[in-house]
Amino acid sequence: MDHSHHKEKVCIKTRKVYDWVTRQVDVPLKSFSNQDLEEIFPEHKYHRDGKNICEFFTSHGINPEDFTIRCFLSDEDGNRIDPVVDNDALICQEIIQPNGRQPVTVTLPSGERVTLQKVKALVKGHVVVQILNANGQVVCESDPIPFATAQTFILCAPEGTILDCHISFFECDASLVCTHNFSQLDVSVTLCLEVQMEADVKIEVEARFCDPREEILEATLCPTNKFPPQCPEVFPAH
Template identity: 45%
Template sequence: MDFKSISGGQETLCIKVNKVYDWVTRQADVPLIALNAVDLGESLFFDCPGGVTPTPGGSDDPCAFLGGNVTVECFPTDELGTPIDPLAPGAILCQEIPQPEGRATGQFQLPDGSTVTLQKVKVLKKGFVVVRVSNPQGETCTSNPIPWAVSEKFFLCAPPGTFLQCEITDFECDANLICRPAPTPGAGFVFQQLDISINLCQNVQMEALVKLEITADFCQPRPDMPFVCPPLAFPPQCPTVFPGPGPSPTPA
């Protein structure tokens, strides 16, 4: 079957699309999250299966439970501690911070000497991470979801009517646990400090919904791939057994 253009040629079309007014990429470094022994049981909690919680409602000490030889990993989660894909749309909150007086405007000089007017856009990114600590014996301690946030300023072509479109393209979390010997000799180790470093890459765009007039061809479906049904196949029979040679003639 031949597929023909709806009108036989190009058409002038009016379409509604998001126009990109500006687009930048940037690496964002979240301020270092440093938690010490005072925070353990206050804002930082570890759950060590079989561990001893110092006080009711408190936190297990991963250093006391696992010893000083540990491996530390950090991964993004939601507010309940469920691991997430940080690159999935909406997995990490990324939104514009409203400014009471609107976006401030500034003049900037380009390399060729010309000037351009840009707007200041404040962007907030926030989420949660969980730290998991393990020892060579396979025992683990897992932290509660730890919140993080970072605010940045961008100077973009962002006139009134445009909105922020933010995409996280890379996410990296590193954690370092410091254990110190317990005050009592031979009593093992105790928690001293946990440092968490988060870096991410982002696409930041300013967009607006516009109507455009373009000249283009209508899209047409491609021909379907031919499909030939396979021949019917029957299992081989055993004619000497069934249905057999047939009944013998009956004498008249």
């Protein structure tokens, strides 16, 4: 039977999105001072003789203001990763509640009352902080610093749906404060979290079967157009 020109009803299995939201998340600020600084910038990497980063700078007559600090997302081994491409390096999963997803009744902008579900998501990852000198060379690099945040969403999430979440944007900032009697590193993380509730479903659609297209053969090496293009707008003259 020729299926190329008529439509018929077919049943397909696909992933249905029940709900989809995006949220900007500001992870709580992480601060490190004194002993904490020694732990995240391990001495065996930089031979600091027991000094933390600020003490190391001071003892060598280096002004911390002459350095820049950058922060980036990494895996647990400290390797830089792209949050949009390498989402597998981040943990983004549902927090299972003892009594399941709790129903929540909300009022829509239209005034309609609907019952949705409370879904909790856990996001975990690591960042690395680097200190660079005026020439852009890395002077010190931290061990991977873990971060985590738990977020609660009100979604259409009936039983049988699963949480799918990923990071669409990631930003990490770090600042180092060094004085004569005070040392502190602050790390802040901002990310955009996209959350979807999904389930595999079977749906009926009206469609027609596809036929393969004609193959496009490799162009010949011999030129077929022997003349340059004309300029009819200006020549021959009217």
